Amino acid sequence: MEGYRKKEEVLKWIDFHENELVELLRDMVRSRPVNGALSETEDERKVQQIVKERIQAMGLEADCVPVDLKELEAYRGMPGFVSGYTDRIDFSGRENLYTRIKGSRGGEAKSLMLAGHADVVPVENPARWEYPPFEGQTAGGFLYGRGTVDMLGGIAGMLMAVKALKENQVKLKGDIWFGSIVGEETGGTGMLAFSEFLRKAGISVDAAIMGEPTNLQLSLLCRGILWVDVEVYGKTGHLEVTQPHWSQGGVVSAIEKAFYLAQAIEQLNRDWETRPDKNHELLRLPCQAKLSKIQGGHHHSSYPDRCVLSYNLQVLPHETDEKGLGTATKKEFEAYIAGVAAADPWMREHPPKVDWILEADCGEVPKEHPFVDAFLKTGREIMPDMELTGSEFHTDNEWPKRLAGIPTVNFGPGNPALAHNDNERCSIRQLVDYTKIIACQCMDWCGYEEE
Numbered sequence: 001m002e003g004y005r006k007k008e009e010v011l012k013w014i015d016f017h018e019n020e021l022v023e024l025l026r027d028m029v030r031s032r033p034v035n036g037a038l039s040e041t042e043d044e045r046k047v048q049q050i051v052k053e054r055i056q057a058m059g060l061e062a063d064c065v066p067v068d069l070k071e072l073e074a075y076r077g078m079p080g081f082v083s084g085y086t087d088r089i090d091f092s093g094r095e096n097l098y099t100r101i102k103g104s105r106g107g108e109a110k111s112l113m114l115a116g117h118a119d120v121v122p123v124e125n126p127a128r129w130e131y132p133p134f135e136g137q138t139a140g141g142f143l144y145g146r147g148t149v150d151m152l153g154g155i156a157g158m159l160m161a162v163k164a165l166k167e168n169q170v171k172l173k174g175d176i177w178f179g180s181i182v183g184e185e186t187g188g189t190g191m192l193a194f195s196e197f198l199r200k201a202g203i204s205v206d207a208a209i210m211g212e213p214t215n216l217q218l219s220l221l222c223r224g225i226l227w228v229d230v231e232v233y234g235k236t237g238h239l240e241v242t243q244p245h246w247s248q249g250g251v252v253s254a255i256e257k258a259f260y261l262a263q264a265i266e267q268l269n270r271d272w273e274t275r276p277d278k279n280h281e282l283l284r285l286p287c288q289a290k291l292s293k294i295q296g297g298h299h300h301s302s303y304p305d306r307c308v309l310s311y312n313l314q315v316l317p318h319e320t321d322e323k324g325l326g327t328a329t330k331k332e333f334e335a336y337i338a339g340v341a342a343a344d345p346w347m348r349e350h351p352p353k354v355d356w357i358l359e360a361d362c363g364e365v366p367k368e369h370p371f372v373d374a375f376l377k378t379g380r381e382i383m384p385d386m387e388l389t390g391s392e393f394h395t396d397n398e399w400p401k402r403l404a405g406i407p408t409v410n411f412g413p414g415n416p417a418l419a420h421n422d423n424e425r426c427s428i429r430q431l432v433d434y435t436k437i438i439a440c441q442c443m444d445w446c447g448y449e450e451e
Contacts (some may be wrong), residue, residue: 006450007443009168014160014435021435022143022428024054025156026136029145033152035119035185037089044118044182047152048097051118051180054159058166060099067091067183067193078323079224079361080192080399086358089189094182096194101162101176103446109174111204112445113406114158114438116211117184117191117396120147121420128422141428148426149414154211155180157413157431161438174446177205184396187360191396198404205400207371207445208408209438212395213419216383216430216437218375219410220282222391222398224315224362226326229308230337231353232258236298236305243303251303252346255296258307261352264340265289265311268333280316282390287314289333310357314392317364324361324398363398365407371445375409378444379437391416411437 014021028047036043055062069091075081097118103109123133123146131137131144138144147153158178165172183190198205212219234254237243244250269288272278278287289311296307313333315326334354341347365372367388379386393416397408413434414426 006170007440010164010170010439011436013164013168014432014439018432021156021160021431024160025143025148025153028152028156029136029147030134032134033118033120033147034122035183036094037186038122043094045093047118048095048180051097055099058163060101062097062099065096065098065194065197067094067190072192072196075192078325079359080188082187082358086187086189089186096179096181096190098177098179103172103174104449105173109447110206110445111175112442113177113179113205113208115179115181115208116151116154116158117181118155119182119185120150121185130423142425143428144423144425146424149213149424150419151212151412153414153426153431154412157435158211158438160435161442164439165442170443171449172442172446173448176442176446181396187358188396188399191399195399195403203404205406208400208406210395210397210408210410211412212391212410213412213414213416214389214410215415216413216434217387217389218379219389219391220367221317221364222362222395222410223287223393224320224326225360225394226313226315226329227357228311228313229355229357231355232261232307233350234303234305236303239301239303246346254304254307257347258296258309260344261340262291262309268336277319280390282388283392285392287316289313315362317362320362324402325359330356360394361398363401363408365409369407371407374445375441378440381440382433382437
């Protein structure tokens, strides 16, 4: 009964401190932690300062792990370190933060890591937001703002869960590690650096929770992503003047050829929809090649001689090679582009250029892992309808497993469909329930001294 009462005290404390939880998330949103590689004026430093102050206010040490690309050179060419992209990113001053809450039994008891990324994506058009994206306003039971879902809400809930345990003098048997990570939105280099630190330090953790949005369902995997640009060529000339056929020295519209190519790629997507290797039982949607940007043309009265199609390709864990790379998917896509080009007389002589920009990894924890059953048992005490799912997007859950042997699940507040969206918002009720579940997971997985 003592253990039950202690857990009840923690849950009541979290309910009583709901406003503090909301204010913490609001402060994090207001710090405008746009990924430093995606903004000329903003980065994660201010939000990391907020996290640091919160850690120190609990009487814990807040330590830093910088992202030093020279130290990560061995991983060049792997997810998180793409030549020509990652090595152009400035990580100076953008450091990972972590702390350790020591358990009473040390290595004799199970340990747990709580982690999440502190960076958010930019806001394309603030005018389309119902509430300003970096003010953290509340309305209708939601807190609005960039990052509330992806994934400042997860970090805020983790911090408050740790505070709830400390304020209620819960004496955990196993260690709790907490990490606030930079650079996830540009490939996961921050988590690569943090995982390398864990590996070098010989730090062993039995399981980890990544606070990505899952609508409070337990996600056992994430998909990897490949960013690719396909550059299509044409031949320019005056658009208002009758032009001869290109074989006679005339013009070719690069945009028209790009549209032809884009339509052909949709046929590839239809093939992928039903292929077993492009689907997973925990995901609703198959892997696809999704068009995200089109760039082309240089003058209103000229035929475009260049058009670039930017795609996002998703990859499942079973498709990757020993380095975590989607090599087979890349080769298939390149061969498909070559085949389409070969069927067009112009593109056969002027083939499109395929340029791979970024690769972010994917990971999976098997259903049979002991942490999965333990997590569901605890989580369903608060969320009886909690089920297993998968994350359709990239998260940072593979590098901890690959480098430090830490199986990592995704679990967080917020609807994933609202991530990167106008009017991004997180349910305050979910945020509170999430904090409760995280606190209880720490108690049940790590164990605690019953006084």
